[in-house]
Amino acid sequence: LHVTLGAEFEPQPGDLNLIRASSTTGKVTSTKLRTMVINPTYLAQRTRQSVNWTDCKRRVLWSYREWIRSAPEIQTMYSLNIPVPQLRTKMRQEFERHRYVNQMGVVDMLLFQSHAEFQETLNYWKQLPHVLKYFRADEDPNARLPQNFMSGFLEASSSFFPQVHLI
Numbered sequence: 001l002h003v004t005l006g007a008e009f010e011p012q013p014g015d016l017n018l019i020r021a022s023s024t025t026g027k028v029t030s031t032k033l034r035t036m037v038i039n040p041t042y043l044a045q046r047t048r049q050s051v052n053w054t055d056c057k058r059r060v061l062w063s064y065r066e067w068i069r070s071a072p073e074i075q076t077m078y079s080l081n082i083p084v085p086q087l088r089t090k091m092r093q094e095f096e097r098h099r100y101v102n103q104m105g106v107v108d109m110l111l112f113q114s115h116a117e118f119q120e121t122l123n124y125w126k127q128l129p130h131v132l133k134y135f136r137a138d139e140d141p142n143a144r145l146p147q148n149f150m151s152g153f154l155e156a157s158s159s160f161f162p163q164v165h166l167i
Helices: 053-069 071-077 084-096 103-124 128-139 149-160
Strands: 014-020 030-032
Touching: 014 128, 053 071, 053 084, 053 103, 071 103, 084 128
Parallel strands: none
Antiparallel strands: 014 030
16 A cells, blocks of 8 residues: 655644555544653753751752643643642642751652652653542542551461462
8 A cells, every 4th residue: 555645744843744544444533642851851850958057948849840830731741630729738748747857868869759750740650540649649549658667568368478388
């Protein structure tokens, strides 16, 4: 089957044309898909240590604002059926979890982790379950962390290996 494509099938920058030709009818169809340009250095930053507490606070506020501003984009990118205010509330809760950290090195490490998470989220390197894991405790009241390592290990082991009762 030889197909000649007209001007309507010209690829545009950022589009991917999937061209299908039916062998029985000879009809040519084209489907345009939006593709995302993969740029691993998008949002990349060099790691650095804070000079003093003022610098540290400024960097935390900058990171917090960056997350809050990106909430609508994250919602559309991952097709979440969670309202933007709820996303922003969860982001605030994640920052509030570490509110009373009083060692500058720990704050710098948390900032690095926050930015790595931000970069992975906005570069679409995560899948939907990775984003929804933050909302699991809100949705499922049984979703909780174990009290300690041993109870979590035994709980997971008992669910993975069913107990066999010998008579």
